[in-house]
Amino acid sequence: MKQISTSRRNFLHASAATTAVFGAEKSLLANETRNASANGGKPRNVIFMVSDGMNHGALSLAHLYRQRLEGGDTVWNRLYQERPVVRALVETSSHSSCVTDSAAAASAWGCGQRINNGVINVLPDGSTPQVLHEKLQKAGRKTGLVSTATITHATPAGFAANVPSRGQEKDIAVQYLERKVDLLLGGGRKFFDDDLLKKYQAAGYQTVENRKELLAGKGTGPLLGTFSTGHMPFEIDRKRVPKLDNEVPTLAEMSRVALSRLEAAKEGFFLMIEGARIDHAGHANDAAASIHDQLAFDDAIGVAVAYIDKHPDTLLIITTDHGCGGIQMNGVKAKPDEEFGPGSYSASNAYFDRLAQFTRSFEWMKQNGLNGLSGDKLADALEKYTQLKLTPEQTKLAQGLKGGAGVAVGEHTGVTWTSQNHTGELVEFCALGPGSNQFPAFMQNRDAHGILLASLGIAV
Numbered sequence: 001m002k003q004i005s006t007s008r009r010n011f012l013h014a015s016a017a018t019t020a021v022f023g024a025e026k027s028l029l030a031n032e033t034r035n036a037s038a039n040g041g042k043p044r045n046v047i048f049m050v051s052d053g054m055n056h057g058a059l060s061l062a063h064l065y066r067q068r069l070e071g072g073d074t075v076w077n078r079l080y081q082e083r084p085v086v087r088a089l090v091e092t093s094s095h096s097s098c099v100t101d102s103a104a105a106a107s108a109w110g111c112g113q114r115i116n117n118g119v120i121n122v123l124p125d126g127s128t129p130q131v132l133h134e135k136l137q138k139a140g141r142k143t144g145l146v147s148t149a150t151i152t153h154a155t156p157a158g159f160a161a162n163v164p165s166r167g168q169e170k171d172i173a174v175q176y177l178e179r180k181v182d183l184l185l186g187g188g189r190k191f192f193d194d195d196l197l198k199k200y201q202a203a204g205y206q207t208v209e210n211r212k213e214l215l216a217g218k219g220t221g222p223l224l225g226t227f228s229t230g231h232m233p234f235e236i237d238r239k240r241v242p243k244l245d246n247e248v249p250t251l252a253e254m255s256r257v258a259l260s261r262l263e264a265a266k267e268g269f270f271l272m273i274e275g276a277r278i279d280h281a282g283h284a285n286d287a288a289a290s291i292h293d294q295l296a297f298d299d300a301i302g303v304a305v306a307y308i309d310k311h312p313d314t315l316l317i318i319t320t321d322h323g324c325g326g327i328q329m330n331g332v333k334a335k336p337d338e339e340f341g342p343g344s345y346s347a348s349n350a351y352f353d354r355l356a357q358f359t360r361s362f363e364w365m366k367q368n369g370l371n372g373l374s375g376d377k378l379a380d381a382l383e384k385y386t387q388l389k390l391t392p393e394q395t396k397l398a399q400g401l402k403g404g405a406g407v408a409v410g411e412h413t414g415v416t417w418t419s420q421n422h423t424g425e426l427v428e429f430c431a432l433g434p435g436s437n438q439f440p441a442f443m444q445n446r447d448a449h450g451i452l453l454a455s456l457g458i459a460v
């Protein structure tokens, strides 16, 4: 009882202080942000950044990792501290479920309507609305799509394609060409066979297949870059495996090339940049993979911010389509009966910092044979890539490197998950630059479509 009354007193004290500090002044401050001169007017260009499957927990873990283990802060968080950023919470429900998938979520941005999960811009009545790329193209804008997933995956496709099923990635690859999407960079080479590649080249596209070719490429014409057969590797693996580091560009590098190409667009451009694999790390319950991909996404934000600083006629949006896995850093007690007080959760820092010892994703471990191991062999192999000493029970749980691996590892790091599925929470949205003052503080994901077009002066 004593504890309850103390925390209640603290709560009352805190809320009185909060009212004093944030009462009237906070809303004024919010209006100042929204009314900042940089946030009014009409943008020429739009950079739309998506950290796929990122709940606030994933954002927080990347922030903690940078702060504790690398020094400094994420670019995303610094924007909130240093720039007049307009923020919103976004509801992400689809037509078919309160928990969306990436297809329905990207389609909400792509066509401004709620549709069924699994579908790309086909309405429940079977009709196919015009999509954002087509509307922008009519208005003279160029469009670029950049992703660390297959470039034909649900999120990029949601901006430019209409197909009844997100699995129709070959059809999406054909639609991109038919609709002349100006720039495509990502994974998914398997969906572009030789015949289709020739058609792209005949239509004037430069095609590139590795980091060197991408970075050497100059020019302003249409560009197709596919850097892996399927999804691009997780950043935690990409940067440590020399072959991957040689061949596969980072999201920041793809973003830089995309911006330098599209800059020449006479009437401006729309560039979508997706950190796609935060979602996949969520499905795999792989905390280290999530953090490193979120930080790679943050590096790409840095590229975008440098661009808007030079080109203040560009609207920057940074958001996510939904949460995935419910990742969270939990307070860790040094002993079960640890009391609340200055020493509370005293093991948390040391547990969290163990994530710095991880050198590979679960996916890479699987691809390299660890999913066939059990017992001591698996424990030794996992120790090699995580420095963790799993107990026999934890090793059994990790066998096959499925969801149980996330649970076993979580007992050493304090990071746990609510599921291996998408989550239905409200998500973060922020905007900076001309047109950003048009986004309300609370909206549905589909609202962004119309607001964006209206800010560009294009008919919805």
Ligand SMILES: [Zn+2]
Pocket (backbone or CB within 6 Å): 053, 102, 279, 280, 283, 324, 422
């Ligand atoms: Zn997902």
